Amino acid sequence: KSTKRSPKENESKQLPIYQHKTKLIQAVRESSFLVVTGETGSGKTTQLPQYLHEAGFCKDGKIGITQPRRVAAITVAQRVAQEMQCTLGRDVGYQVRFDDCTSSDTMVKYMTDGCLLREILADPGLSQYSVVILDEVHERSLNTDILLGLIKKMFSNPAKATKGRSIPLKVVVMSATLETDKLSAFFSNCPVFSIPGRTFPVTCMFGSVVGPKDVESTGYVKEVVKVALDVHTSEMAGDILVFLTGQSEIERACDLLYEKAECIDYRYDVQDQTVEGLLILPLYGSMPTDQQRQIFQPPPPGIRKCVVATNIAATSLTINGIKYIVDSGFVKQLNHNSRVGMDILEVVPISKSEALQRAGRAGRTSAGKCFRIYTKEFWEKCMPEYTVPEIQRTSLTAVVLTLKCLGVHDVIRFPYLDCPEERFILEALKQLYQFDAIDRRGKVTQLGELMVEFPLHPGLTRALLKAASLDCQELLLPVAAMLSVENIFIRPGKPEKQKEADKKHKKLAAKTGGMNDFATLLSVFQSCKSSDRPSAWCKENWIHWRALKSAFSVETQLREILLRLQQKRDFPVEAFDGNRSELLRRCLCTGYFTNVARRSVGKVFCTMDGHGSMVHIHPSSSLFDQEAELNWVIFHDVLVTSRVYIRTVCPIRYEWVKDLLPKLHEVDVYELSSVARE
Numbered sequence: 303k304s305t306k307r308s309p310k311e312n313e314s315k316q317l318p319i320y321q322h323k324t325k326l327i328q329a330v331r332e333s334s335f336l337v338v339t340g341e342t343g344s345g346k347t348t349q350l351p352q353y354l355h356e357a358g359f360c361k362d363g364k365i366g367i368t369q370p371r372r373v374a375a376i377t378v379a380q381r382v383a384q385e386m387q388c389t390l391g392r393d394v395g396y397q398v399r400f401d402d403c404t405s406s407d408t409m410v411k412y413m414t415d416g417c418l419l420r421e422i423l424a425d426p427g428l429s430q431y432s433v434v435i436l437d438e439v440h441e442r443s444l445n446t447d448i449l450l451g452l453i454k455k456m457f458s459n460p461a462k463a464t465k466g467r468s469i470p471l472k473v474v475v476m477s478a479t480l481e482t483d484k485l486s487a488f489f490s491n492c493p494v495f496s497i498p499g500r501t502f503p504v505t506c507m508f509g510s511v512v513g514p515k516d517v518e519s520t521g522y523v524k525e526v527v528k529v530a531l532d533v534h535t536s537e538m539a540g541d542i543l544v545f546l547t548g549q550s551e552i553e554r555a556c557d558l559l560y561e562k563a564e565c566i567d568y569r570y571d572v573q574d575q576t577v578e579g580l581l582i583l584p585l586y587g588s589m590p591t592d593q594q595r596q597i598f599q600p601p602p603p604g605i606r607k608c609v610v611a612t613n614i615a616a617t618s619l620t621i622n623g624i625k626y627i628v629d630s631g632f633v634k635q636l637n638h639n640s641r642v643g644m645d646i647l648e649v650v651p652i653s654k655s656e657a658l659q660r661a662g663r664a665g666r667t668s669a670g671k672c673f674r675i676y677t678k679e680f681w682e683k684c685m686p687e688y689t690v691p692e693i694q695r696t697s698l699t700a701v702v703l704t705l706k707c708l709g710v711h712d713v714i715r716f717p718y719l720d721c722p723e724e725r726f727i728l729e730a731l732k733q734l735y736q737f738d739a740i741d742r743r744g745k746v747t748q749l750g751e752l753m754v755e756f757p758l759h760p761g762l763t764r765a766l767l768k769a770a771s772l773d774c775q776e777l778l779l780p781v782a783a784m785l786s787v788e789n790i791f792i793r794p795g796k797p798e799k800q801k802e803a804d805k806k807h808k809k810l811a812a813k814t815g816g817m818n819d820f821a822t823l824l825s826v827f828q829s830c831k832s833s834d835r836p837s838a839w840c841k842e843n844w845i846h847w848r849a850l851k852s853a854f855s856v857e858t859q860l861r862e863i864l865l866r867l868q869q870k871r872d873f874p875v876e877a878f879d880g881n882r883s884e885l886l887r888r889c890l891c892t893g894y895f896t897n898v899a900r901r902s903v904g905k906v907f908c909t910m911d912g913h914g915s916m917v918h919i920h921p922s923s924s925l926f927d928q929e930a931e932l933n934w935v936i937f938h939d940v941l942v943t944s945r946v947y948i949r950t951v952c953p954i955r956y957e958w959v960k961d962l963l964p965k966l967h968e969v970d971v972y973e974l975s976s977v978a979r980e
């Protein structure tokens with residue numbers, strides 16, 4: 303082994319965690335469960351796995367570390383591979399949905415919590431691991447919460463916990479905030495290891511523009527840009543971190559910043575410190591990783607760095623050198639919307655604890671400042687104290703199916719750290735019954751066992767399995783893949799470019815008759831795939847080449863899962879006696895009959911799931927402005943602004959869903975729940 307010192311080694315010795323290295327290793331040795339807390343940036347995520355690796359914990363299995371966010375899993379793995387001076391994917395690797403960068407050599411594996419959940423399905427005792435570290439537990443993501451419960455349950459059955467392994471599994475739970483008593487209590491009062499860290503005071507200032515009446519407006523981007531530029535022109539040297547909610551917003555803010563920063567006159571130095579320019583860097587989930595790497599590098603001398611990020615920079619990733627925070631006060635969150643009866647990505651005010659966490663990012667290495675664009679009144683009236691855990695605000699359909707497949711039948715009395723409302727569990731059971739994944743007694747069906755293998759929304763999986771049984775998976779695999787990647791249609795900011803892009807997109811839709819958004823996705827996928835120069839084809843048609851490339855890879859992976867299941871299991875086979883041109887839509891109906899709407903008057907549609915919400919077709923759909931010709935439609939998802947919009951739409955015939963629709967009302971959820979409790 304090489305004795306050469308890593309250039310990062312000195313850096314990592316400066317981290318607060320380093321002084322506690324020996325004691326930490328000892329603490330992990332001494333108990334099955336350990337809770338570790340410490341300020342964000344103290345080195346938990348990047349260092350602890352390396353310490354354990356060094357201390358020989360990999361002798362008996364891998365070290366697995368879960369992250370709620372895929373970007374965090376990837377970026378951190380890259381960093382640790384660099385620190386350990388090995389190639390990513392060898393000793394250190396990562397696995398996220400549809401992207402596996404590990405090998406048989408991998409000893410330290412970063413992954414999303416969803417990935418570990420899938421691994422438990424195949425290997426309930428996690429026999430490949432000697433240590434499992436659940437990281438960022440304070441984020442309270444749905445999958446992490448479920449993992450906590452499953453691991454607790456695993457240990458309550460000693461036979462299960464030791465099955466297939468020579469030594470017992472070690473579990474470490476890491477969290478940035480101080481809910482540690484609760485976590486410790488959850489794991490039979492296990493020890494808590496706190497890493498003391500030094501933080502510096504951060505002065506927080508409220509703004510005067512965004513008040514309680516702006517809670518639903520999106521006008522805050524301009525204000526955020528203005529405040530960031532004010533900081534840049536009047537504050538001493540030090541980098542800026544701006545919090546916004548998502549990719550399109552961040553790109554818009556960066557465009558505005560570029561435009562305006564160019565006009566700044568740098569002849570006057572900022573308070574005697576030379577700041578000559580601004581380096582603007584976006585940071586969001588679906589960004590290419592080579593671009594993300596720049597974020598961590600110090601800016602050139604005299605240049606101020608300004609990172610415009612989503613909430614990912616609040617705790618999952620730490621950027622050194624940040625002295626100023628600009629906080630929009632908003633976050634994008636997946637919430638169950640009871641008005642429309644489904645999960646919707648919404649922009650909502652952050653909680654006060656989240657706001658404090660954001661501000662804290664400015665005080666890691668010296669005193670800092672946090673500029674909030676919202677007023678004190680907004681803070682008092684619109685922001686909740688704490689963020690509600692995801693398990694209490696989103697659909698549980700997929701995780702309930704996973705639990706049932708793991709043999710957890712009583713999904714109501716599962717050991718939840720915080721219980722979801724019972725009606726959410728009942729709603730999940732009802733949906734699973736509607737998709738034929740469980741029977742009337744709440745037991746997983748053969749179909750349900752197939753469905754759980756796909757990392758997709760259960761409805762989409764249902765449609766895909768229908769297609770496979772009719773031997774037309776070629777139609778559904780690309781559609782499922784396209785719906786699993788980020789938006790593939792480019793939306794340029796400049797109006798004249800936008801017109802050009804719209805024209806091209808209309809043309810693409812027209813190729814399939816212009817009345818079916820799912821068919822457009824299929825056609826774009828096929829046209830690009832069969833093109834000689836796919837990236838040029840994308841450029842010409844205003845399609846994101848990167849997104850489409852991931853769709854190609856996702857399609858291959860879904861195809862592999864399907865093939866494996868078809869070889870291994872009794873796979874249903876059906877005959878189709880309808881019109882072949884209807885095949886795609888007929889398959890979609892099997893999974894999307896929960897998303898059916900019927901036109902009532904004018905351009906208004908009414909959903910048929912019992913909620914009877916009034917919805918409109920989104921302007922991005924090729925069916926927009928064709929409403930008069932439509933009667934029944936199905937749709938992929940919903941966007942709520944001042945109106946409720948449905949997106950990715952296609953027309954159907956009533957006969958196709960006639961037999962399915964009664965299922966939406968037939969089942970008595972209390973019957974399912976009494977079974978759930980048996």
Ligand code: ADP
Nearest residue numbers: 342343344345346347348349381598620621622
């Ligand atoms: P914690 O998990 O306690 O929040 P981390 O282990 O994530 O802390 O971070 C420790 C340090 O490593 C921070 O100073 C951070 O800036 C640095 N770091 C993490 N990832 C990278 C990266 N990809 N490039 C450069 N520095 C990084």
Ligand code: MG
Nearest residue numbers: 346347617618
């Ligand atoms: Mg961390």
